[in-house]
Amino acid sequence: MNIINSALVPAMKYKLSKTLKFRKAVGEPPAEDMNSKGKKLLYIHVPYCEEVCPFCCFNSYDINKYRHTIKEYFKAIKQEIKMYKDLGYDFNSAYVGGGTPTTVPDELAEILEYIRKEFNITEISIEANPKISDKTVKIFQDAGLDRLSIGIQSFNDQLLKEIGRYEKYGSGEEIRERVKEIIGKFRIVNLDFIFNLPTQTPEILKADLETAIELGADQITCYPLMVAEQNVRNIKQMGQVNYDKERYMYFNTVLPTMKEKYIPASSWCFSRKREDKKIDMIDEYIVDYQDYIGVGCGSFSFANGYVNMNAYTIPLYISLIKEGKFPTIMRSYKLAFKEHMRYYMMMSLFGRRLNKEKFRERFGVEYERGLWWESKFVKLMGMVTEERGNVYTTEKGMYAFLIMLRQFFVYANRLRFIGKKGSVEIETELKKLIKESDKAYSISG
Secondary structure, eight states: OOHHHHHHHHHHHHHHHHHOOEEEOTTOOOOGGGSOSSOOEEEEEEOEESSOOTTOOSOOEEHHHHGGGHHHHHHHHHHHHHHHHHTTOOOSEEEEEESOGGGSHHHHHHHHHHHHHHSOOOEEEEEEOTTOOHHHHHHHHHTTOOEEEEEEEOSOHHHHHHTTOHHHHOOHHHHHHHHHHHTTSSSEEEEEEEEOOTTOOHHHHHHHHHHHHHHTOSEEEEEEOOOOTTTHHHHHHHOOOOHHHHHHHIIIIIHHHHHTTEEESSSSEEEEOOTTOOOOOOOOHHHHOSSEEEESTTOEEEETTEEEEEOSSHHHHHHHHHTTOOOEEEEEOOOOHHHHHHHHHHHHHHTTEEEHHHHHHHHSSOHHHHTHHHHHHHHHTTOEEEETTEEEEOHHHHHHHHHHHHHHHHHHHHHHHHHHHHHHHHHHHHHHHHHHHHHHHHHHO
16 A cells, blocks of 8 residues: 555554544534625535445445335425525535436425525536436526536446446446437536556546546546445455556546646645636535535434434434424534544645635635644645645645545445444333334224
8 A cells, every 4th residue: 555545544443433523413403603704505415315325335226116205205305495494594506316316306406496586506416317307407506506417437337337337327438429419418528537446457448538638528537446334245246446557547647637627625636727727616515615514314414513414214314303493413512623624624625725814714724724734734744835825735635635535435334334233222112112112003093
C-alpha cells in the first residue's frame, strides 16, 4: 500500500471511531441548536430500485417487493419535511439520492413542487440510472430539475456483467446511446464512474472516461471503490482490492485524461471547462453545503456539529412518522469545537478550496490559529497552496482528501449497517408489542 494510504487510512479509522459517538434516539426531534445559520441543503432519500447492485452500500430496496409502500412512503416524506418547516428550517438546495429516485417520478415530482413552494430552493439535483425513460426525463424537465446524475459505473460490457448491471441497464453501447440522447436536456448532466474494482484495468477506465468526454458530459464524477460490510463479500468474489492500483489509476488515468477539457471541482468530480472560465457546479451536498438535513429512511443529517440517522427500514420509518415523531433512531453527541473545524477543513479541501474568511466567520477564529498544526502539516506536505485568502489543494492534496472522504464514507456505510440492524430490531420489537396488545384487547373484549 502506498505511503499516503498506509498513513491516512488507519489515522482516519482511529479518528472517526474516537470523534463520532452515537446514542439511541428513537423518535427524538432535532437538537434545539441544530438549526444553524447559513445555507442548508435538503437531502431526500428514495430507497426504491429495480434491483440492488451487488457493490451498493446505500439504503436500497427492490421496488417490486415494496411497491405497496410507495404512496405511504411519500406521504411520510412530505410530513417529515413539514416537521422541519414548522421548526423554522429553510433550505437553499435539494439533492435526491437513493436507491434510484427516478423509479418513482410522479411521486417525486410532487415532492419537488412542494419544497419549491415552501423553501428558498434555488437548485435541485437527482440521481438516475441509464434506463431513465423519455417520459421521466420530461417529468423532471417540467419540475425544473437543474442536475441529473446518471450512474454509469462503466461502459465495458465485461465489467458491467461482473457488477450486475449488464442485464439491468443493457450493454455499454446501449448505455452510451441513451446518455447521448439525455445530455443537453438539463443544465447539468453528470456521469458517475467507479474505479479500482478488482478486475478493472487502467485501460478500461481510460476508455470509459474518454467515452464520457466524447459524449460531452457537463460533469464527470470518478469515485473510488468503497468496501464495507454491505458489499465486501461480493467484491471479494471479483478479486483482491489493490490500493496501489487505486493511486496509479488516479494519478496516471483519471487526472491526465480529464485535464484537457475538465476542471477538478472536487477530488473526484470534474466540470467541463467553459469559455468564461467559470465552473458550473452542483456537486454532492458535502461540498457546497456543509450543513444538511436528510429526510427519508436511512438518511443522515449533519448540522451544527450533530449527526442524525433516520430509521433504516421503510415500515419503521413510516410508523414513526404516523405516530407524529421524528424518524430518528441514532444521534451523535455534538462534535467538539476543534473536531468541527477539522471536519470543515476536510470537506472544504475535498472540494478543492478553503476560504479563510468564511472559516473565521463560521468559527470565530482564524484558520491558522484554530487549526495551527493541521494547516502547517498540509502545507509542509505539499498538499495545498495559498492565494488571496484561499487554500487550494494540489494534485497530491486532491488524492489525500479523496482517501479521507473514501474512509469517511466507509465509516458512514458502517453506520448504515448498524442502523439497518438496529431498525430491524426496533421494528421486530414494535410488532411484538402490537401483537401482545391486540391479544390483550381481544381478551378484554
